[in-house]
Every structure is written in structure tokens, then in C-alpha cells.
Amino acid sequence: MTINYNEVGGEMYQLMTELFPICRSITGNGVRETLNIIKKHIPVTVHEVPSGTQVFDWTVPKEWNITEAYVKNSKGKKIIDFMENNLHVLNYSVPVKKKISLGELKEHLFTLPEYPDWIPYRTSYYKEIWGFCISHNQFIDLKEDEYEVFIDSSLENGCLTYGEYYIKGEKKEEVLISAHVCHPSLCNDNLSGIVLAVFLAKHLSQKSLKYSYRFLFIPGTIGSITWLCLNESNISKIKHGLVAACLGDSGKFTYKKSRQGNAEIDRAVINVLRNSGNDYKIIDFIPFGYDERQYCSPGFNLAVGCLMKTPHGYYQEYHTSADNLVLVRPEYLADSFSIALSVFDILENNKKYINLNPKCEPQLGKRGLYQMMGGQKDKKIKELALLWVLNLSDGNNTLLYISDQSGIEFALIKDVANILLKHDLLKECPE
Numbered sequence: 445m446t447i448n449y450n451e452v453g454g455e456m457y458q459l460m461t462e463l464f465p466i467c468r469s470i471t472g473n474g475v476r477e478t479l480n481i482i483k484k485h486i487p488v489t490v491h492e493v494p495s496g497t498q499v500f501d502w503t504v505p506k507e508w509n510i511t512e513a514y515v516k517n518s519k520g521k522k523i524i525d526f527m528e529n530n531l532h533v534l535n536y537s538v539p540v541k542k543k544i545s546l547g548e549l550k551e552h553l554f555t556l557p558e559y560p561d562w563i564p565y566r567t568s569y570y571k572e573i574w575g576f577c578i579s580h581n582q583f584i585d586l587k588e589d590e591y592e593v594f595i596d597s598s599l600e601n602g603c604l605t606y607g608e609y610y611i612k613g614e615k616k617e618e619v620l621i622s623a624h625v626c627h628p629s630l631c632n633d634n635l636s637g638i639v640l641a642v643f644l645a646k647h648l649s650q651k652s653l654k655y656s657y658r659f660l661f662i663p664g665t666i667g668s669i670t671w672l673c674l675n676e677s678n679i680s681k682i683k684h685g686l687v688a689a690c691l692g693d694s695g696k697f698t699y700k701k702s703r704q705g706n707a708e709i710d711r712a713v714i715n716v717l718r719n720s721g722n723d724y725k726i727i728d729f730i731p732f733g734y735d736e737r738q739y740c741s742p743g744f745n746l747a748v749g750c751l752m753k754t755p756h757g758y759y760q761e762y763h764t765s766a767d768n769l770v771l772v773r774p775e776y777l778a779d780s781f782s783i784a785l786s787v788f789d790i791l792e793n794n795k796k797y798i799n800l801n802p803k804c805e806p807q808l809g810k811r812g813l814y815q816m817m818g819g820q821k822d823k824k825i826k827e828l829a830l831l832w833v834l835n836l837s838d839g840n841n842t843l844l845y846i847s848d849q850s851g852i853e854f855a856l857i858k859d860v861a862n863i864l865l866k867h868d869l870l871k872e873c874p875e
């Protein structure tokens with residue numbers, strides 16, 4: 445199957461555009477609406493977990509919803525309006541309706557003096573307060589007046605909503621792909637991870653797979669804690685995993701290793717990035733970041749890393765109104781799609797073989813193997829790949845190891861192994 449990456453990037457971007465206006469949070473209708481749109485692409489199962497449910501050391505919070513919010517001046521003019529940008533409301537604000545002075549209003553305003561044109565994204569999930577977020581320039585211009593503040597929100601017992609999509613492969617062992625779904629109108633952090641997961645799921649569902657794949661669309665932190673708690677008996681099936689976040693900006697790829705540090709997923713991602721021809725960065729596991737914090741907590745210690753382009757906190761637009769549809773571009777989403785598929789290709793095909801002619805090199809010429817190697821240009825590299833695979837296939841080494849040792853990209857190592865298999869020079873080892 446040939447993939448038109450431009451087309452996929454465009455489709456991912458289109459889905460991002462559709463999801464962008466929705467006011468998401470860790471609970472509430474924004475997540476449901478998001479999952480309903482995702483359902484147009486993949487048949488995701490929606491789970492609802494009641495508020496108050498105990499999940500390890502945490503409690504599923506009350507559900508937050510919002511319909512309208514504004515600040516009006518004494519002339520009745522809306523000077524801050526949630527309808528214009530949902531970042532204007534402190535996410536999880538409790539309802540309020542009153543008239544206040546400028547002084548009191550300022551106690552509830554959040555701005556970003558370093559970037560005076562941008563609206564910051566702020567939340568208050570566990571402290572019941574209300575507030576508005578505005579650009580610092582607007583803040584400076586506010587006049588003494590009597591202001592009417594109105595937030596029509598609700599914070600009541602309800603549910604935490606998350607989505608799950610499972611693709612059955614040959615094996616029960618699973619690859620987990622996790623994306624958070626709790627950010628409102630923010631593209632790189634968060635929509636890029638969501639659209640990547642959706643299109644990976646869509647693509648993989650059309651293939652025959654060795655592993656089963658599980659996609660999670662969950663609110664950050666509380667969502668992964670909830671999912672791990674409710675699915676604890678099945679956790680041992682997860683063999684590999686990736687948290688997908690910040691995957692649509694122009695920066696270089698960054699991979700944060702799992703807590704295990706040298707898991708197959710870690711080696712697979714590093715191998716793909718090393719062979720990508722582009723600059724990249726590998727970072728060791730640290731106990732802050734996205735949901736890998738929970739998957740890699742010591743009681744689970746799953747082989748789950750985090751694939752990003754520019755990490756959270758390292759780009760100036762992070763958690764501001766400038767993390768928008770301009771910052772993220774279709775071609776970068778397409779790059780992320782391509783990298784992730786190459787990683788899965790390794791996981792799916794990372795086998796071990798035994799050389800059936802191990803005493804000295806087999807004579808390749810008489811088997812027509814030199815002629816099979818195509819044009820002059822890639823003949824040399826294919827020949828090298830053949831020699832590497834033959835030499836290291838002693839039953840102990842995986843194709844990923846051979847690719848790492850030889851510096852030859854995995855796809856070619858895999859192709860060559862298949863050729864040698866056809867010529868009875870290799871035998872696959874049982875797993």
C-alpha cells in the first residue's frame with residue numbers, strides 16, 4: 445500500500461480544524477463532542493466514569509460544562525467574550541454573575557506579560573475559583589468602571605469521558621497509543637496528538653497486524669490514572685507504547701524514552717529517527733510531562749515513551765492562543781505520521797533468524813542474489829545489508845539490532861531478510 449503523505453497530512457489538518465473550536469476540558473461535553481467527531485473516522489468506544497469514582501489515590505472530579513461567559517463594561521459592551529475564544533475563560537471556572545470594580549476584576553484576570561498579544565491557557569481543576577484570561581495589552585488598557593462578569597458554567601456530579609479503540613492483531617500483546625483530549629482551542633499541544641492517533645488507527649485498521657493496537661483518547665493525568673485503575677488486570681498485555689503529543693510544529697523530533705530506558709520501543713524510535721536524515725533529540729525519562737508519567741509509574745513501569753516534535757514548554761506558543769492553526773502545518777503532521785508508521789513497522793517485523801549456511805559466506809552469485817539487488821546506486825548498500833543479516837543471524841539477534849549495528853535502515857534489513865528467507869539461507873526463530 446503506497447501512502448500519499450501529503451494527502452494524509454491534509455486530512456489530519458482538516459480534522460484538526462474541525463476540532464479546534466471545541467471547548468474541551470478534563471470532563472464535560474467538549475470531550476464527548478470531540479469523540480463524536482473522531483467517530484466519523486474510527487469507531488471509538490466512549491466510556492463514562494462517574495464523578496466520585498476512586499482511582500488509585502485520586503477521585504474522578506465533578507463534570508464541568510460551560511455555555512457562555514463574558515465581561516461587560518458599564519455601557520453593556522462585551523469586552524471579553526468566551527464565544528470569541530474559549531481560552532478567555534479559566535478552564536473549570538465555577539459560575540459567577542455579579543457587578544464588580546476594576547480592582548476586583550483584576551484579581552480574576554490572567555495574562556502573559558512576556559507575550560502581550562497572546563491569551564494564556566489556564567486551568568483550575570482542583571480549586572473552585574473563577575477567572576478570565578486575556579492578552580496583556582488588553583489588560584493594560586482596562587479603565588476604571590463597573591464591570592459585569594458572567595460565567596454560565598456548571599460543576600456537578602457527572603462523568604469523566606474517554607475514548608478507546610482496539611484493533612485486534614494476531615497476538616494478544618498490545619501496542620498502546622495514548623493522546624490527551626483535554627485542551628480547548630490549542631493545536632500543537634493537544635490536537636496534533638489526537639489527529640495523529642486517529643489517522644494511525646485508521647491506517648492500521650486496514651492492515652493485518654502481528655500486535656493488537658489500543659488507542660486511548662483520554663483527559664491528561666486523571667484520564668490515564670482512571671484507565672490504568674479500571675484496566676489493571678489487562679495491563680500486562682501492553683508490550684510497547686507511545687504517548688503522542690506536540691507533533692505538528694516545525695521543530696525537530698524529540699523522543700522521551702520510557703522509564704525502562706532500553707525497551708524495544710525506545711530502540712525502535714531511536715533507530716527510525718537516526719535513519720530519518722533529520723536532526724532529532726533523545727531525552728531520558730523524567731517524571732514530568734504527559735501521561736507517560738502514569739504508564740511509567742513504578743507500579744506499572746510500562747515500555748511507553750513519548751514522541752514529540754518540540755516538547756511542551758520549549759516553544760513560546762505553548763499553552764497560549766498562539767498555539768493555533770498557523771503554528772501547526774499539514775506537512776509536519778505528515779512527518780509525524782510517517783515516523784510513527786516506521787516505528788510500528790519495526791515492532792511488527794522485528795524477528796530473529798538463523799543463518800542456514802553459517803560456515804563461511806554462502807555464494808550469493810550462483811543464487812542470483814547479486815542480480816536481484818537492482819540499480820548500481822543501491823547495489824552496494826543492499827550487498828552490505830545481505831552480509832550483515834547473514835552474519836548476525838545466529839538466532840540471538842533481532843533485525844532491529846542488525847539495523848542498529850550496521851547503520852542500515854530497518855526497512856532494507858527487513859527486505860533483505862525476506863530475500864534470504866526465500867532462498868533458504870535463513871530460517872525464522874520461534875518467538
Ligand code: ZN
Pocket residue numbers: 627633756763
Ligand atoms: Zn498542555
